[in-house]
Amino acid sequence: MKQVFRSNLAMIVGWLWMVFAAYNAVDLVVRYNGRPSMVAAAVLGVLTALVFVTCLRPVIVMSEEGVLVRNPLRNAFVPWSGVDEVTVSHSITITSGGRSVRCWAPQTSARERAAAARKGRPAPARGRFRTEPVRSKAEQAADEAMAGKTHADWVAEQITERAEAAQRTASVAGTAAVPETETENGTGTAAVTENGTGNGAAAVTGSETGTENGSETGTGNDGLKVTWAPSALVALVLALALVVAAFVA
Incomplete structure (x- = not known):
C-alpha cells in the first residue's frame, strides 16, 4: 500500500503561487516590452x-519496497530492511547504516508541539449539568491516536511500524528457508566424508563465500541511497536561464 505524507499548508501555498505565476507569465508574453519584461520574467522564474x-x-512516500524521501534538491530511498531508527525533533530523521536523512516535510513547529501537548492532557472535569457534543467512534479513535502527537510524530510512527513489520516478515522467511537448505544439501560432516576432504573443503569454502557475498550485497542494497532530483535541477536551470536572458537582453 502506497502512502504519501507532505505539508498541507506548503502544498496549498505552492499551488496558489503556481496559478499566480502562470497568470503573470501569460501577461508578460502578451504585453512584452523588451528588457523590463525580461527582468520581471527572471524574477518570476x-x-x-x-x-x-x-x-x-x-x-515522504511509503511503498511496499521502502520509504522515499523527496527533499528540495535530492531524493533519498531506504528499503524497509535498511531502516535502523526514526527520530523526530522539528523534522523527521531516518537513520540507515550509520547514515541519516532529514525529511524536509512534514515538520513540527514549536507552536504545533505545544498545541499537541495541551491536547494530550486529560480533559477537565465538567459540572453535573453541563453537556458536551457527542462524537462518533471514528472521531474518538482519531483523537486518541493523535493525542499529544504532532503530524510529524504520527508519520514517524507509521514509518517505524512498517519497517518493523517488514523486517519481522523477512526474518521469519529467512528462518523458514534454512531447514529446507540443510535438508537438501545434508549436514556438513556427511558431505565432507562422502566427497573427500578436498571436495568438502571446497564446498564449505564455496558456501562461506556465498554467505559473505550475499550478506555484503544485502548490506549494500539495503542501505540509504541519495540521488539528485532531476525535476529540481531542471527548475533551477530554467530560472538561471531566465536570469541570464534578462542580463543579455
Missing part, C-alpha cells in the same frame, strides 16, 4: 523555482 523545490517537491 526564480521565485517559482524556489517555491517548487521548497513547497511542492518535499514529500
